[in-house]
Amino acid sequence: MNDYIELLALSYFRKKQNNYEIHELMQILGFGQQQIDELIQKLITKNFIEYNMNLLQVTEKGLNYLLTLNCNNCDLNEDSYELFKLDKENVLSISNPYVPEKFLKKI
């Protein structure tokens, strides 16, 4: 699990490059302050990320790690997970109960 979270964070830094925000990463991962501190510290200690020109950037070692796990093109942007087959205009409101087809016949 921890490796997976490290992978997500690393993908985030690779994708966002100079436009990363720690706060945004915290929100994506649902992390609190202490958790994010530990995660960043771990990534720095493992030499996956480092400060380069005053910004946190993925190191060559970090990029290789992403490559070996075939995650070099992972995108944390939620749009990429959008369900394109979902007909947004006809979705039920959350307050409406879903009644399966021919439900009454089955009672």
Next chain:
Amino acid sequence: MRWNSNQFDNLDSKLLKFSEDFDIWFEQFPKDNKALVEILLNHFEYYSHQEVNKQLKELYSQLKENFKIEEENTIFSFIKSKDGISNSSNDYWNEFKYENNINCNLCYENINVIEGFQWKFIDNIVFVDDCIGTGNSFISFLLPNVLKFKNKNLFFVTIHAMVDGIKEIKKFGIDNDINIIIIKYRSENKAFNSDYFSNNEDAIDDVMKMSLGFKIPKNQILGYKESQSLMAFYNNTPNNTLGFFRYNTDNYVSIFPRINSKKPSWQNMKKSKNNRNNLNYLIRRNKKSE
């Protein structure tokens, strides 16, 4: 616009948007106001993420060299928002810690967890934040803990500080026996308290008229409590900045819009109740006077 360092060589997303939208934004101003906007823009400070981090590193060096702070008697913290909800301002504190490799045992998200007997070992408390506007946020933050800070050194590390805000904080420190030292990258006077215009009163009138024309609320035009600042950061624009740089309306789009996340209704209940009470009071008073 005063572009810090070599920002044009490496545009961040906000500057890229600025360069793309500039012409459309500038077109919105009446012909007579364009010169005024240009002057204000010339003195505007934009701080990219890279510039912020560079200065946070530099300011930490200054802190270590000039004040000889040691791990044994120093803690680091940040100014929490009034509602206690973490926001993008926390990133200044985060980057300050990571970039300067500060011992995590010295960093406190909440200084209230420090027990009473531990305070006598702490001489220096370092706070990190993006800017000082009126100084109100820092003073409101210190007020409940004023006894804990008595006779201690409080260092406020910040990127951009308004001169009036610094004065307020210093005065608060003197009144409460707290030695407050501001470690800043840049300090500025109010926009219309500087020498940018030959007649500041006329310039204020012009900005007021122009902004009201854009339907910017009156209390937003000169910034929070009229702090008249000219600054924006990579992650947000402080409410101290002149309204027309950051406030969007139905008929005006600003160039550095402030990010205001929508709050759930229950967080505004107290405010709504106060507003209702005030309104009822005014109605009753008006009826009596009739």
